[in-house]
Amino acid sequence: xxxxxxxxxxxxxxxxxxxxxxxxxxxxxxxxxxxxxxxxxxxxxxxxxxxxxxxxxxxxxxxxxxxxxxxxxxxxxxxxxxxxxxxxxxxxxxxxxxxxxxxxxxxxxxxxxxxxxxxxxxxxxxxxxxxxxxxxxxxxxxxxxxxxxxxxxxxxxxxxxxxxxxxxxxxxxxxxxxxxxxxxxxxxxxxxxxxxxxxxxxxxxxxxxxxxxxxxxxxxxxxxxxxxxxxxxxxxxxxxxxxxxxxxxxxxxxxxxxxxxxxxxxxxxxxxxxxxxxxxxxxxxxxxxxxxxxxxxxxxxxxxx
Ligand code: NCD
Numbered sequence: 644x645x646x647x648x649x650x651x652x653x654x655x656x657x658x659x660x661x662x663x664x665x666x667x668x669x670x671x672x673x674x675x676x677x678x679x680x681x682x683x684x685x686x687x688x689x690x691x692x693x694x695x696x697x698x699x700x701x702x703x704x705x706x707x708x709x710x711x712x713x714x715x716x717x718x719x720x721x722x723x724x725x726x727x728x729x730x731x732x733x734x735x736x737x738x739x740x741x742x743x744x745x746x747x748x749x750x751x752x753x754x755x756x757x758x759x760x761x762x763x764x765x766x767x768x769x770x771x772x773x774x775x776x777x778x779x780x781x782x783x784x785x786x787x788x789x790x791x792x793x794x795x796x797x798x799x800x801x802x803x804x805x806x807x808x809x810x811x812x813x814x815x816x817x818x819x820x821x822x823x824x825x826x827x828x829x830x831x832x833x834x835x836x837x838x839x840x841x842x843x844x845x846x847x848x849x850x851x852x853x854x855x856x857x858x859x860x861x862x863x864x865x866x867x868x869x870x871x872x873x874x875x876x877x878x879x880x881x882x883x884x885x886x887x888x889x890x891x892x893x894x895x896x897x898x899x900x901x902x903x904x905x906x907x908x909x910x911x912x913x914x915x916x917x918x919x920x921x922x923x924x925x926x927x928x929x930x931x932x933x934x935x936x937x938x939x940x941x942x943x944x945x946x947x948x
Contacts, residue, residue: 666934677707682739698928734758761939776812781927794821799849801827806863
């Protein structure tokens with residue numbers, strides 16, 4: 644990693660991705676014992692989370708770190724303390740890494756300016772979610788036979804791209820790994836810039852385009868304001884943007900960062916099917932997050948190719 648912090652994957656290089664996934668693979672195979680021994684990792688989650696917070700916690704503990712967990716309601720932020728004051732407090736308590744999730748874009752970057760600890764962005768509003776994209780790459784590399792096998796694969800990113808921090812990290816990371824992308828989204832849930840990528844209007848079209856991977860995103864209802872719903876109805880959304888059995892041509896893989904709205908984004912019988920990587924994505928989280936914490940805190944020096 645180029646810096647002590649992991650805030651965004653917008654400028655990430657193929658070499659950095661390869662290095663990180665290599666360390667994750669080494670951790671998977673038990674090569675580095677407790678690389679974070681003697682380090683303190685603080686988890687500061689100010690937005691709900693199941694898999695990200697528990698996987699960071701397990702990742703840090705298994706790698707030997709001491710772990711302190713804060714949550715919005717259980718910290719002095721509920722008494723009005725600012726993000727900066729909270730970060731400075733954790734810094735002076737000796738945190739080596741702060742893992743930050745917050746509903747506002749830019750919070751992790753702000754935190755990083757006020758501490759010498761490594762700051763890992765675990766999701767900032769509709770900004771970035773870098774470790775999600777890294778674990779996705781790790782799970783996908785495992786499924787296709789290695790990082791180099793990702794090159795040239797076609798991936799359709801499907802759903803609520805407008806509000807998705809996952810999409811904003813996955814798009815640059817998957818492109819850096821050499822994959823070809825298209826977007827599949829209702830016009831109301833597509834950002835205007837659309838990264839210059841082809842935009843298709845249904846999962847059927849994405850299958851026709853030759854997608855090897857269908858990557859579904861959750862509808863981020865909590866980030867939609869205004870009274871006019873972004874999608875007319877669940878049934879209509881599912882008809883065009885829901886992934887179901889008929890899309891599973893041989894070899895096509897399905898991904899979703901979770902939590903899944905079954906029947907809407909992905910049909911219930913596909914979520915845990917043999918062509919779904921959803922459980923593997925969760926499983927990849929621990930080693931990838933241990934690798935991120937290990938490299939960011941300097942517990943293992945990395946060499947970027
Ligand atoms: C994502 C998140 O919170 O950004 N989930 C996750 O981290 N596994 C995606 C989502 O909530 O839609």
